[in-house]
C-alpha cells in the first residue's frame with residue numbers, strides 16, 4: 001500500500017496588526033509569520049475502501065469531521081472523485097506534538113500536510129498555488145503552513161510574500177495545558193473594543209499594509225538583526241487576550257523579567273521568547289518554570305526553521 005509520512009511545523013506570529021474588518025466577517029490583517037521546528041508527524045496511507053479514516057494520539061484533538069485534517073481529506077475527495085475511485089481512500093494518523101488550541105496553527109499545518117500528502121498519494125501534480133487556493137478554503141493560516149519559513153501574510157492571512165530566511169534563532173514557548181483561547185472570540189472582542197479606530201477606505205488599508213512591507217521589522221529580518229527583530233515584535237490580539245486571561249499576562253511578565261524579547265503568538269494563549277542560543281533558551285525555560293511554579297504549565301524549546309510541509313519518508 002502506498003504511504004507517506006509528513007512533517008508539519010508550527011508557526012509563531014512575529015507581527016500581527018489588525019487593519020480593519022471585512023464584509024465576509026473576517027479581519028484584514030498584516031502579519032509576519034515564522035515556522036518553528038516544533039512539528040506534528042502525519043502519516044497517510046491508501047486504503048481499499050473509498051473512505052477517510054483518522055486516528056490521533058492526543059485526547060484534546062477530535063477525530064471526527066471537525067478535525068481540520070479530516071476536512072482537508074474530505075475536500076480532496078470531493079474535488080477529485082476519479083482519483084478517489086482509482087487509488088482508494090486515505091487513512092490518516094496524526095502524531096500530535098504541537099500544543100492544541102495554542103495560537104501555533106497546529107490544526108492548519110496538519111490540514112496543509114494532508115493536502116500535500118493526498119496530492120502525492122493520488123499523483124495529482126497540483127501546483128503550489130493550487131494547493132494554496134485549496135488551503136485558503138480550510139483556514140486562513142493553511143496557505144502559509146504549506147511552504148512555511150518566514151513570510152508576510154495579508155488579507156485574511158492567506159496572501160503571502162516570502163521574506164529572507166532567518167537562521168539560528170531559538171524560541172522558548174510556554175502554555176497552560178488546560179487553557180484555550182477561542183480565535184473567533186479574540187477577533188470579535190477586538191472589533192468590539194477597537195473597531196472604531198479602523199480605517200475603512202482601501203487606500204489607507206493598503207498604505208498601512210505597505211508600511212509593514214517596507215518597515216523596520218522587515219528591514220531587521222533582511223539584515224538578520226536578531227536584537228532588532230525582538231524589539232519589534234507586535235501582536236494586536238494581546239490587547240484583548242492579556243486583560244481577559246490574567247494567567248497569560250503573568251506568563252508574559254515572567255518571560256519579560258528574564259530580559260528576553262517576548263510576545264503572545266496569534267490568538268494565544270502560548271507566550272514565546274526569542275533567544276540567540278540553545279543554552280540561553282534552556283536557561284530561560286528553567287527560569288520561567290521556576291517563577292511560575294505551576295504544574296499545569298508546559299514549556300518547550302524550539303528553533304526557527306525555513307521549511308513548511310516536508311516528506312519524511314514514503315512507500316510507493
Ligand SMILES: C[C@@](CO)(OP(=O)(O)O)[C@H](O)COP(=O)(O)OP(=O)(O)OC[C@H]1O[C@@H](n2ccc(N)nc2=O)[C@H](O)[C@@H]1O
Nearest residue numbers: 025026027103104105139140141156183184187266267268
Ligand atoms: C490568529 C491567527 C494568527 O496567525 O492564528 P491562530 O492564533 O489561530 O493560530 C490567525 O489569524 C487565525 O487563523 P486560522 O485559525 O486559520 O483562522 P480561520 O480558521 O480562518 O478563522 C477562525 C476565526 O477567526 C476569525 N478570523 C480569522 C482570520 C481573520 N483574518 N479574521 C478573523 O476574524 C474569524 O472569526 C474566523 O471564524
Ligand SMILES: Nc1ncnc2c1ncn2[C@@H]1O[C@H](COP(=O)(O)OP(=O)(O)O)[C@@H](O)[C@H]1O
Nearest residue numbers: 066067068100101102103104105106107108110
Ligand atoms: N488537526 C488538529 N489539530 C489540533 N486541533 C484541531 C485539529 N483539527 C481541529 N482541531 C480543533 O481546532 C481547535 C484549534 O486548535 P489549533 O489548530 O491547535 O489551534 P490554533 O488555531 O490556536 O492555532 C482545537 O480546539 C481543536 O479542537
